[in-house]
Amino acid sequence: MSHKIIKNIGIVTFYPPMRTEFELFGVETFEKNGFNVFFIDISKILTPNLKYDPPVVNDKIVIKINKIRELYDILNQNNLIIVSAVYYTYKTLWLYRLYKKFNVPYIVFDISYHPSRTFESSQKSLQERIKRLNFRNLIIRLVNSNTFNQFLIKKADFALIPNYFSNILDPTIGKNTKILYTHHSDYDKYLANLDKKVSPENIIVFLDEYLPYHPDFQVMKSKPPVTPMNYYTSISRFFDKLEQKTMLQVVIAAHPRSARKNLFGDRKVIYNNTLELVRKSRLVVAHSSTALNFVALYKKPVIFMTTDEIIKTDHNNIIMNMAKCFNKIPINIDDETSIDMSDICSIDLEAYNNYLNNHVKIPGTPEINSWEMFIDCLNENHYI
Structure with missing residues (x-):
């Protein structure tokens, strides 16, 4: 079968792209293989009131879209393939309708897969399920159903599947979609650093999630699970105790979208080096x-940690589920009686290996960058 010869890679995003997106979407890998790569930022359409303006990495390859019609000329290119980093939902149905209108080949992949999803369906009570059966959610289910959407959208040409639990892409996958089993983008980073030598340091690393201010809460129009004052006071107090107990220094691995300064007092905050x-x-x-x-x-x-505020929200379930993956129980840092540091350095190797096989890398996939695998797939299917 003959296909369009692909020369341009258009990456559609619902956030203004940052340095992390350049790595996540393999910009350097594509450019090394002779492709012209650019981002198509549709955040102004999806979230026009989003108060978030990250530092620009390379403005030359970012096209900011303000109106839907501005996409027409872009999608009408003959040698283009779209990397769709915007999930198919009832709110983005219009975008996938455009892919069909212009018959543009596109690829989907689970950009924000979270291991805690594997526990969600089994934990929902009958009462919760009934509560969700409102008109809006029935419409969402209808739009997502294959019976309905097969007439509305063009199914994806390619799907990159990072693990066996990734099912959010199902509405966009059809019988002719080429499935490519890969691994999580973090494994790409791991492969790229295999030969780099690193010496251990006497530090404790906190994986910051920017919980009080994360822009996702604006996008989803939901309330953050914590208030800034309580949250930063609690973790600062806990870090003090942890440093005294271990004689190690706490260093903050900053969330890439965090923009506010001086949230952690005098502690060292490091970006883009997690x-x-x-x-x-x-x-x-x-x-x-x-x-x-x-x-x-x-x-x-x-150490998995929660707080008095978090425990009262759904976010606590996410923390509990992640802790289960590592055979750990979260500690409430606001409750002195729950803080047990007697086995903080214990590791369940079986749990760790199961986590890797289930969520990070499908066993048997090639030990190469995911986007290299995709480029090989394009070549095998005569797109290049």
């Missing part, structure tokens, strides 16, 4: 960050 920080640490502290992938890869002991 892998190396975890790798050379003695201990990791976390809530439910996906950077826990590095904890499993480098076999680091980890």
